[in-house]
Amino acid sequence: MMLTNSRKFQVVGEYEQAEPLLEDFPDVTPDVVLMDIGLPGISGIEAASRLKREYPYVQIIMLTVYDDDEKVFQAICAGASGYVSKNVNAEKLVEAVEDAFNGGTPISPHIASKVLQMFKDNLPTKNVSYSLTKRELKVLEHLVQGDDYKTIADKLFLSNYTVRAHTRNIYDKLHVHSKSQAVAKALKENLLPA
Amino acid sequence: MMLTNSRKFQVVGEYEQAEPLLEDFPDVTPDVVLMDIGLPGISGIEAASRLKREYPYVQIIMLTVYDDDEKVFQAICAGASGYVSKNVNAEKLVEAVEDAFNGGTPISPHIASKVLQMFKDNLPTKNVSYSLTKRELKVLEHLVQGDDYKTIADKLFLSNYTVRAHTRNIYDKLHVHSKSQAVAKALKENLLPA
DNA sequence: TTAAAAATAGAACATTCGGGCTATTTGTAG
DNA sequence: CTACAAATAGCCCGAATGTTCTATTTTTAA
Numbered sequence: 231m232m233l234t235n236s237r238k239f240q241v242v243g244e245y246e247q248a249e250p251l252l253e254d255f256p257d258v259t260p261d262v263v264l265m266d267i268g269l270p271g272i273s274g275i276e277a278a279s280r281l282k283r284e285y286p287y288v289q290i291i292m293l294t295v296y297d298d299d300e301k302v303f304q305a306i307c308a309g310a311s312g313y314v315s316k317n318v319n320a321e322k323l324v325e326a327v328e329d330a331f332n333g334g335t336p337i338s339p340h341i342a343s344k345v346l347q348m349f350k351d352n353l354p355t356k357n358v359s360y361s362l363t364k365r366e367l368k369v370l371e372h373l374v375q376g377d378d379y380k381t382i383a384d385k386l387f388l389s390n391y392t393v394r395a396h397t398r399n400i401y402d403k404l405h406v407h408s409k410s411q412a413v414a415k416a417l418k419e420n421l422l423p424a
Numbered sequence: 425m426m427l428t429n430s431r432k433f434q435v436v437g438e439y440e441q442a443e444p445l446l447e448d449f450p451d452v453t454p455d456v457v458l459m460d461i462g463l464p465g466i467s468g469i470e471a472a473s474r475l476k477r478e479y480p481y482v483q484i485i486m487l488t489v490y491d492d493d494e495k496v497f498q499a500i501c502a503g504a505s506g507y508v509s510k511n512v513n514a515e516k517l518v519e520a521v522e523d524a525f526n527g528g529t530p531i532s533p534h535i536a537s538k539v540l541q542m543f544k545d546n547l548p549t550k551n552v553s554y555s556l557t558k559r560e561l562k563v564l565e566h567l568v569q570g571d572d573y574k575t576i577a578d579k580l581f582l583s584n585y586t587v588r589a590h591t592r593n594i595y596d597k598l599h600v601h602s603k604s605q606a607v608a609k610a611l612k613e614n615l616l617p618a
Numbered sequence: 619t620t621a622a623a624a625a626t627a628g629a630a631c632a633t634t635c636g637g638g639c640t641a642t643t644t645g646t647a648g
Numbered sequence: 649c650t651a652c653a654a655a656t657a658g659c660c661c662g663a664a665t666g667t668t669c670t671a672t673t674t675t676t677a678a
Contacts (some may be wrong), residue, residue, distance in 0.1 A: 363623085363624060363625085364624090365624075365625060365626095366624090388625090388626075388627090389626070389627050389628080390627095391626080391627050391628050391629085392625070392626050392627060392628090394627095395625080395626075395627075395628095396625080396626095399624090408634090
């Protein structure tokens with residue numbers, strides 16, 4: 231109702247479930263889809279994912295009462311173009327549809343907080359400095375690639391004794407005692423320059 | 425001007441540069457700060473970062489004409505609570521300030537697109553299935569922790585021969601030939617359940 | 619210009635690892 | 649019930665690794 235009253239666009243279909251929508255879609259071809267996250271049958275997220283896969287141009291706005299991280303996360307991955315709280319007024323909803331149509335991503339401030347928080351959480355951890363030298367970093371890079379000493383030596387034009395010496399120093403600085411530990415630490419703590 | 429006309433809040437200060445703001449801040453103590461990203465002297469991002477560090481409660485909205493990933497990224501890291509395009513109308517701006525004050529994160533749809541795109545780019549690569557068995561996954565977990573065969577055997581109450589059998593199977597499935605390679609692949613491709 | 623840090627190279631030795639095998643027991647899907 | 653996959657366990661051997669050393673040359677910082 232909120233949308234039907236708007237003159238800016240036309241409501242071409244309404245569905246209680248995802249299945250019939252997916253079936254009819256090729257015929258109705260809307261520009262923007264408003265999708266409830268919690269649908270009976272196929273979930274809104276799954277439906278969004280399928281829609282996007284088959285009709286990449288369609289803009290999908292997720293309507294949601296949930297704000298738990300997992301749902302938001304999944305919705306993002308599904309390729310939705312907007313995340314709007316269910317209890318918005320008509321005006322906001324109309325705006326959101328317009329924004330989505332114009333290639334923007336309308337997000338309710340409350341949900342945006344979630345997204346940013348997740349984003350920060352996913353950020354590579356701050357490069358705790360173990361003060362590895364340039365050479366040591368270089369060797370570490372190769373260790374992460376799974377090269378053995380001899381291979382590294384060849385690639386860096388070094389004696390394999392030297393490579394072993396560097397590795398030893400790396401182990402000391404990282405407080406580890408094996409290649410796998412060093413690799414794990416390097417990757418988990420993002421010690422290598424991107 | 426856009427804001428001064430609003431009755432919903434009070435403009436307690438205006439600054440052309442960040443330095444005097446930082447200096448005055450303890451006296452004016454605003455709830456919400458609107459910050460231009462491209463300031464002369466200390467950049468808006470740096471200023472936001474400092475403000476947040478010293479006064480974590482303050483809500484900062486970045487006003488920006490830039491939409492390049494790097495700027496948006498930095499702003500997020502600086503802890504800003506909103507990212508609004510400079511060319512918004514008064515109404516939107518007032519809303520943004522309210523949202524921020526209420527703990528939300530107002531983001532212009534255009535900028536939100538950027539954020540989500542970055543988010544997706546940072547996502548762990550899709551879990552390509554190497555069809556590792558439960559046991560193999562368990563062993564892989566320990567390999568990532570840097571345990572040697574004997575240690576893993578002890579922890580899982582297995583013969584170290586069994587652990588080696590599992591690692592061989594893991595190597596086959598991941599197409600690798602060493603612990604470090606396996607660890608690298610496991611971490612890079614997120615093969616382990618979080 | 620001198621002292622310290624980094625990079626290089628080497629040796630010896632015990633331990634671990636990787637790969638090629640075989641084989642039994644336990645689940646599990648038809 | 650019965651194949652078949654998974655999990656378990658074992659052996660051998662050569663190659664790679666981890667550790668403990670020493671030592672020379674090159675860079676860098678003071």
